[in-house]
Amino acid sequence: MTKILYIISTLKRGGPVNVLYNLLKYIDRTQFDVSILTISQEGEQTRINDFRELNVSIKQLNQKHESLFNGLLSALKRTITEIDPDIIHTNGFRADILTGFFLNRYKRITSLQNYPYDDYVMTYGRVKGTVMAGLSTMALKRFSVPVTCSRDVAWKMRKKGLTCEVINNAVDLAFFNVPDKQEIDNMRHQLGVREFDFVFSFIGVLTDRKLPQVTIEAFKKLSDQYKDQSVCLVIVGSGELEDACKMEASGYKNILFAGTVSDTRPYLVASNCYVASSKSEGLPMSVVESLALGVPVILSDIGPHAEILSYNSKAGMLVAVNSVEAIFNAMKEILHSNLTERKKAASDLVRKHLNAELMARAYQDYYIKMA
Structure with missing residues (x-):
């Protein structure tokens, strides 16, 4: 041995x-x-x-x-x-x-x-x-x-x-398995986002490498343009840009800060779409975890993100790095798209490759x- x-x-x-x-x-x-x-x-x-x-x-x-x-x-x-x-x-x-x-x-x-x-x-x-x-x-x-x-x-x-x-x-598919509707509803209720029709999530350390403010600015633009849509952005994590991010989100009650948590799975289960705006990564686990749960993604166009979606491009969208407009447009497209195909593509991608x-x-x- x-x-x-x-x-x-x-x-x-x-x-x-x-x-x-x-x-x-x-x-x-x-x-x-x-x-x-x-x-x-x-x-x-x-x-x-x-x-x-x-x-x-x-x-x-x-x-x-x-x-x-x-x-x-x-x-x-x-x-x-x-x-x-x-x-x-x-x-x-x-x-x-x-x-x-x-x-x-x-x-x-x-x-x-x-x-x-x-x-x-x-x-x-x-x-x-x-x-x-x-x-x-x-x-x-x-x-x-x-x-x-x-x-x-x-x-x-x-x-x-x-x-x-x-x-x-x-990721471990025994833990990150696709949730049913009941689990999704329960998680949304526990996390206080059940009132929203569509939930975007951002998970990561709030530092310049992750560019969280770009995601926040894009979501604000979406929220302003689609006032009739019940949407929210949940930000999970903390870091040196936390105060700046909260100031950027000031006045938007549909931007929620969860801080650092021991288990991110509930937040991913409650999400309709995961957003990662990083300018550098290795191969981000939070992205793979979200896909495993059947959550489509919007990812900045960096090598590791492109590598993940090369396995199945229907699982998400690549957008220009550090571009508020690009993330905003992707959010609009995801918001009005049929997510059934994207959700299946997301979970299949991880099952077959990751x-x-x-x-x-x-x-x-x-x-x-x-x-």
Whole structure:
């Protein structure tokens, strides 16, 4: 049996951790002995108990989040020696750096969930972000198999001298299954949006990379033009632009802010259409989750979004990046279209191409080749 150790900063609820959970849920445990090593202390939004319910062994170093070396390296090496894995699979910057530079005797695979030269720069600033992206690339060049979540990220990383395999992020269809009318009505009632005929949703961190204000401005224009239509926009998430977004939405009672939530599924179930206006992504899980639930999407025309809709263009619409007018026009079209075909296309897309069982089998194929 092949022993695989997954190294990740924490098990905080979010896209990369959800992908890891889906992978471990569907990996063949008769072939692979899996365990997790976390670097930092867990916070309130941890999914550690979910992983424990999968009967996965978890070791915790409980280092401070900002720590990279300072005692961490020796603790990491000591713990890994005790586990003695055949393969190390990393997720995230610190895991990639530590494993790439200091664990050379192990076979290593990574899951790169973003394009670091965009994501790190937008998150940490041009100087620090560029340095982090460069270090990440140097570390990943030392891996046996660098894997990324989309063809777009792989293409961009190839221009930086790193060749990556591609395995799309995927969702668990046992959880993200198409709801019936009763569940939709119940969720709308619980979330306070039952009075609206049509619900748009936006889910994500409210930062410049996600361009939430563009979606808000487009919806305001729709709301002003179609006063006879009962429509609303639900924004789920928080971040540095939260106050600015609330100010932009001031005076519009049909723009609702839910803040950060532990489970986004109810909001997607209650939606008629999901909107993502980002200017950079890896392969966004919230988009895949919405499609799995049969919710059509309006997506900014960036590589990962185009890649998702390349599997079935009827599941949504691509619009120009950072364009209020483009999103407004797409909202109008969706509002007046027959959603039955789009809903079926959305759920079929995920079932055939982006479901967790397919993803797990793809990773297993690489593990077998590496072992």
